[in-house]
Amino acid sequence: GQNIDQPTEMTATEGAIVQINCTYQTSGFNGLFWYQQHAGEAPTFLSYNVLDGLEEKGRFSSFLSRSKGYSYLLLKELQMKDSASYLCAVRDSNYQLIWGAGTKLIIKP
């Protein structure tokens, strides 16, 4: 079966750095997405990786290793507004998105 694993919840301090990991086992791979979702709102796109390596976008970076079935989202200079759930999603060989359960990130002052 297809499976995406990410931690259920993480806590970090304002101003610090946090890394959210995602491992996946899917039938084929056509890209990995990270989305941010605040409580009661729809997800918003953060990043996309299809090749191995690091993609940097401001305070957020995303890394992919296809051979290891592994990705992480790195958030720097954490702000209180970064408190949200972070969803990892992989597009499989049928171009269908397989979603992880999400990681709830709690930022403390």
Add this chain to the structure above:
Amino acid sequence: GAVVSQHPSWVICKSGTSVKIECRSLDFQATTMFWYRQFPKQSLMLMATSNEGSKATYEQGVEKDKFLINHASLTLSTLTVTSAHPEDSSFYICSASIPAGGHNEQFFGPGTRLTVL
């Protein structure tokens, strides 16, 4: 970026009634739209993939006769929850992808919170 709207943003209805949710792509044409359901503290669950001009493709376990999807134009898809019951109370989210170019990211609507009494 591309904008997707949903209407209504929230709805409360009595058990047994039907509720229609609209999903519109405002500044692009979406040949494919997706309908998701999300229960509290759970991840998104894909319900169906809606293709303009053809029948929707439903995920396993989703009743097509209960969740009617119509994608009549390139900018509008509707989800009708028929004979709603309290267990249908959930957050319903639609998304659309731009068909050509880029990495086909999905743009999400703001969601519709359905409460069935």
